[in-house]
Amino acid sequence: MRKKRILIHTxxxxxxxxxxxxxKNILRYLHKTGKYELIEFANGLPWDSPDxxxxxxxCYGSMPEPHVAASIKGDGQKERAASYGAFAIDKAITELxxxxxxxxxxxxxxxxxxxxxxWNHITSAVWTTLDSxxxxxxxxxxxxxxxxxxxxxxxxxxxxKKLGYDQVQxxxxxxxxxxxxxxxxxxxxxxxxxxxxxxxxxxxxxxRNQLRKSVPNLLDGFIEFKRQNPQVNAKLLLHTHxxxxxxxxxxxxxxxxxxxxxxxxxxxxxxxxxxIRPFSGQDLNCGYCGxxxxxxxxxxxxxxxxxxxxxxYNIMDVYCHPFTSGGQEIPIQEAKLAExxxxxxxxxxxEDYCNEDSAGLPLTWSEYRExxxxxxxxxxxxxxxxxxxxxxxxxxxxKRQEWGQKARQFVIDxxxxxxxCKKLEEFFDNAPFVENWELPKKVKNPNYSPPQISDDAxxxxxxxxxxxxxxxxxxxxxxxxxxxxxxxxxxxxxxxKHFQHVAAQTEAKVVDIEDVLDKDDKGRRIAVVMPQSAxxxxxxxxxxxxxxxxxxxxxxxxxxxxxxFELVNEHPAVHKVLPYSPIFDNLxxxxxQGNHQGYFELAFLPFVTTxxxxxxxxxxxxxxxxxxx
Numbered sequence: 001m002r003k004k005r006i007l008i009h010t011x012x013x014x015x016x017x018x019x020x021x022x023x024k025n026i027l028r029y030l031h032k033t034g035k036y037e038l039i040e041f042a043n044g045l046p047w048d049s050p051d052x053x054x055x056x057x058x059c060y061g062s063m064p065e066p067h068v069a070a071s072i073k074g075d076g077q078k079e080r081a082a083s084y085g086a087f088a089i090d091k092a093i094t095e096l097x098x099x100x101x102x103x104x105x106x107x108x109x110x111x112x113x114x115x116x117x118x119w120n121h122i123t124s125a126v127w128t129t130l131d132s133x134x135x136x137x138x139x140x141x142x143x144x145x146x147x148x149x150x151x152x153x154x155x156x157x158x159x160x161k162k163l164g165y166d167q168v169q170x171x172x173x174x175x176x177x178x179x180x181x182x183x184x185x186x187x188x189x190x191x192x193x194x195x196x197x198x199x200x201x202x203x204x205x206x207x208r209n210q211l212r213k214s215v216p217n218l219l220d221g222f223i224e225f226k227r228q229n230p231q232v233n234a235k236l237l238l239h240t241h242x243x244x245x246x247x248x249x250x251x252x253x254x255x256x257x258x259x260x261x262x263x264x265x266x267x268x269x270x271x272x273x274x275x276i277r278p279f280s281g282q283d284l285n286c287g288y289c290g291x292x293x294x295x296x297x298x299x300x301x302x303x304x305x306x307x308x309x310x311x312x313y314n315i316m317d318v319y320c321h322p323f324t325s326g327g328q329e330i331p332i333q334e335a336k337l338a339e340x341x342x343x344x345x346x347x348x349x350x351e352d353y354c355n356e357d358s359a360g361l362p363l364t365w366s367e368y369r370e371x372x373x374x375x376x377x378x379x380x381x382x383x384x385x386x387x388x389x390x391x392x393x394x395x396x397x398x399k400r401q402e403w404g405q406k407a408r409q410f411v412i413d414x415x416x417x418x419x420x421c422k423k424l425e426e427f428f429d430n431a432p433f434v435e436n437w438e439l440p441k442k443v444k445n446p447n448y449s450p451p452q453i454s455d456d457a458x459x460x461x462x463x464x465x466x467x468x469x470x471x472x473x474x475x476x477x478x479x480x481x482x483x484x485x486x487x488x489x490x491x492x493x494x495x496x497k498h499f500q501h502v503a504a505q506t507e508a509k510v511v512d513i514e515d516v517l518d519k520d521d522k523g524r525r526i527a528v529v530m531p532q533s534a535x536x537x538x539x540x541x542x543x544x545x546x547x548x549x550x551x552x553x554x555x556x557x558x559x560x561x562x563x564x565f566e567l568v569n570e571h572p573a574v575h576k577v578l579p580y581s582p583i584f585d586n587l588x589x590x591x592x593q594g595n596h597q598g599y600f601e602l603a604f605l606p607f608v609t610t611x612x613x614x615x616x617x618x619x620x621x622x623x624x625x626x627x628x629x
Contacts, residue, residue, distance in 0.1 A: 002037070002433075004035075004036050004037065004428060004433060005098040006038055006099070007041055007096060007098035007101050007102070008040055008102050009085060009089070009103045009104065010042075010103070011042070011043050011044065011105075012043065012045055012061075013027055013040060015044065016300070018328070023040070026424065027040060028417075029421040030421060030424070031056055035425070038057040039057070039092075040052075040055060040057060040058065040060070041060055041061075041085065042060070043062050043084055043105070045063060046063045049061045060092060061088075062085030063082065063085075077531075084109035084110075085109075093116075094118075094437075098434075100124075100427075100431045101125065102125050102424075103125070104126075107128040107130070107136065107142055108136075108138045111142075111533055112532075114145035115145070115563075117440050117442065123432065124146075125148035125150060127150040129173075129327030131349065132377065133159055137535045140160070140475050141475075143163070143168070146167070147167055148427070149165065150168075150169055152173050153348065153351070153352055154170045154351065154352055156168070157169065164474075171420060171423055171424075172414055173330065173420075174415065175411060176417055177412050179310065180313060180335075180338050181338060181408070182314065182339040188315070191311055191315050195263075195276035195277065196277070202234075203225075203318055203389060204313065204315070204319050205236075205239065206239040206240070206335070207239070207240050207321070209240045209244050209248075211246065212323055212377075213240075213246075213324075219236075220385075221320075221380075221382035221383070221386050222385070223255060223257065223382075224386035226261075228386055234261070236261060237315065237316060238262060238264050239265045240264070240298070241296075241297050241299035242297045244299075248262075248279070259278050263277060264277070264279050264297050265297060265298040266295050266297060267297070267298045267299075267303055267304055268288060268289060269295075272305075274304050283296055310338060313338035313340060316338075316340055317392075318342075318343065319343065320342075320385060321335075322385065323345050323350065325349075326349050326350070329344075329353075332350075333415050336353070336359070339405060339408050340404060340407065341360065341392050341400065341403050341404060341407065342354070342361070343361045343392075344361075344362065345365050346363060346365065347378040358410045360407065361391065361392070365379055365380045366378070366381065444503040445503060446501075448467045448503075450463060450466070450496065458474075461473060461474070464478065464499075470563075477534040478567060489572075494570070498566055502566050505565075513583065513599050516576075516578050516579075517599060518575075521575075525554065525555055526554045526555070526600060526602045526604070527584070527599075528540060529604065529605045530559070530560055530606060531561050531580040536607065537568065540606060541567060544558070544574060545572075548573035554602075555575035556573055556575050557574075557576050557578055558574045562579050587605060590603035
């Protein structure tokens with residue numbers, strides 16, 4: 001009997017990213033079992049990359065073939081999708097024929113996968129990180145279509161289960177627990193003495209210097225702790241790169257913090273030695289090997305190895321991790337493995353690591369909303385930081401040791417490679433073999449006659465399922481849209497006729513623009529191009545009335561993929577909905593240039609609007625509602 005084929009799709013396992021390390025841990029463990037035929041589908045590599053050949057298991061890159069890559073060059077949205085395997089996934093499934101597909105990335109990396117004919121034909125699963133409430137709309141939309149839905153933190157599981165998705169399970173990212181451990185008092189004292197930290201109470205924070213890491217709050221908490229405990233010779237150790245993110249020296253100056261109270265990690269890129277000392281700039285000369293300008297604060301390019309990082313954790317007396325949100329925050333678990341008591345913001349993934357079971361202490365926080373997304377973010381209370389630091393400082397040594405040992409065991413039980421892979425093995429072993437590779441086709445039925453259904457959401461769900469062959473639920477963006485239209489401007493008969501029209505349409509072909517434009521509105525046309533997804537189409541949809549007010553004499557042509565027509569077709573400001581094809585990505589082709597007169601007076605391409613792409617020509621005829629004085 002053949003072995004079960006398992007296709008694991010994520011960052012290449014040799015990359016030093018969180019997903020890459022997780023992939024490496026999983027594949028190494030599963031490979032040793034000898035139970036499966038393992039296939040790594042590696043993001044960031046070409047299909048037949050030489051790096052793939054060096055793996056002890058089958059490995060293929062997820063980047064598109066050269067001619068496909070050339071055809072999408074300059075299209076930011078498609079290039080991003082391509083980097084996560086969107087243009088190679090069908091080839092991987094049909095040629096490699098896995099029994100199980102496991103995708104491990106941010107959930108938007110898999111957009112559209114669950115609508116493919118192979119998705120439920122084989123056992124398919126997504127294992128994703130979510131970091132904020134409310135849960136990302138793409139993640140909610142996907143939940144109705146993903147039977148095996150794994151998340152890295154329990155807060156996300158609880159939030160999705162409140163919406164009715166009982167299939168969601170928490171599976172933490174993996175850690176190699178033998179890399180981080182308590183070195184013992186003798187070695188700790190030697191390390192502290194080496195870096196002039198003997199008899200100091202060292203408060204540590206290991207982090208990438210991103211704005212979501214709450215450095216200002218930690219500095220304020222440190223100040224308050226020193227104010228409340230003037231007898232304590234406390235030092236703050238920030239293991240991070242001071243050349244990105246927060247301007248830490250400026251923050252220290254503003255807050256009046258003595259430069260000698262804040263230490264950091266310096267690393268020589270030539271001799272690979274590290275040193276712990278107060279910050280004094282970047283590109284310094286190395287005191288170990290004599291190299292010139294080779295020493296900077298540790299960073300993702302030149303930084304300490306795992307053994308050195310374990311020593312740095314052992315220099316700390318307590319670990320403090322304030323943040324706005326996060327998917328798992330691996331340094332928290334590393335600190336626990338080194339038997340440190342961890343202070344963690346009690347929000348997002350932090351909820352898993354700041355409770356009594358995990359031997360952690362919670363940091364209270366205040367809510368603020370992220371501009372644009374309106375996600376809830378946490379601002380950690382500095383007084384809570386000071387309070388919990390005081391609690392740890394006043395703990396008796398035997399109590400601190402007891403908590404540290406408990407913290408380590410928690411990570412071993414819940415995040416170790418062994419504990420997580422046992423869960424994956426159970427999942428893989430319960431999956432059936434796939435022997436029949438004749439994939440089902442989506443069936444549309446424009447003649448479907450719906451039964452009497454009193455609930456509006458159930459009525460819409462029934463139309464999607466039986467007329468379009470699509471799975472949605474009451475939380476899906478499409479369902480929410482049509483229920484809203486029933487409450488505002490449409491009745492059921494009108495929506496049924498619209499679904500009937502969509503069901504009768506064939507798949508989109510390459511568009512000849514001349515064939516789909518009216519002949520009598522030349523000079524009065526506006527194109528709004530938004531190929532996908534449901535959330536983006538609805539967001540732009542909400543702005544169309546405003547656009548029509550600015551251009552009342554123009555016809556608005558909305559361009560999107562056919563599966564999103566129903567979200568736009570009935571909009572009173574839209575003259576006609578056109579099927580998207582790549583030809584609509586070229587602004588100058590749409591608006592004209594040189595001898596080419598173009599087809600639209602103005603074309604708006606919000607899905608590619610960045611500083612890298614030219615999307616603001618509009619023949620000099622765009623209008624603004626701002627009154628300039």
